[in-house]
Amino acid sequence: EAGVAQSPRYKIIEKRQSVAFWCNPISGHATLYWYQQILGQGPKLLIQFQNNGVVDDSQLPKDRFSAERLKGVDSTLKIQPAKLEDSAVYLCASSLDRLADTQYFGPGTRLTVL
């Protein structure tokens, strides 16, 4: 079974530029999550999708971050404009449904904002 795929794996941008990350969850998984992991901290949830609808985006900085999962499968997370403090690993995870007790994580995208 293929795992959660993410691209790119690494991205370096200047502050105020925009960037987008892509995630392809495990086939059949209805729920998709985006996490931000700052160095030395645990993953923090940014947004949770159930199929193509948003379940929880309370921690998403909506003035600069946006995410979509238009067809209920792949998802894109965008940052525009990026700030220095956005430097982090962005992890995508999926689960069978939102009440599933186990999430499966992708390898993450390491973002460096200069």
Place this chain on the structure above:
Amino acid sequence: DQQVKQNSPSLSVQEGRISILNCDYTNSMFDYFLWYKKYPAEGPTFLISISSIKDKNEDGRFTVFLNKSAKHLSLHIVPSQPGDSAVYFCAASMTGGSYIPTFGRGTSLIVHP
């Protein structure tokens, strides 16, 4: 305000010995606890979990103990192997809510041959 705390950033253990990783939580509404393991350049992978109705769960070399009154859980690895060297994240969630886990900062375990 950290609701899940892993106070030891790192732990070094000899191969074959026991590794004990600790985790404390502050929110009494948490009733489901998980441990994830993370290798460099990879995402976290689920290791073991425990519900608050239990005080112990065992899976091979891994055992998680839960002390609800102390709001403390620990992960025991016996015997430790060099391949266990990784960052271990403790996470807690509320099953009455969305199951979304709150993660600790992680403990880096190094098992020496």
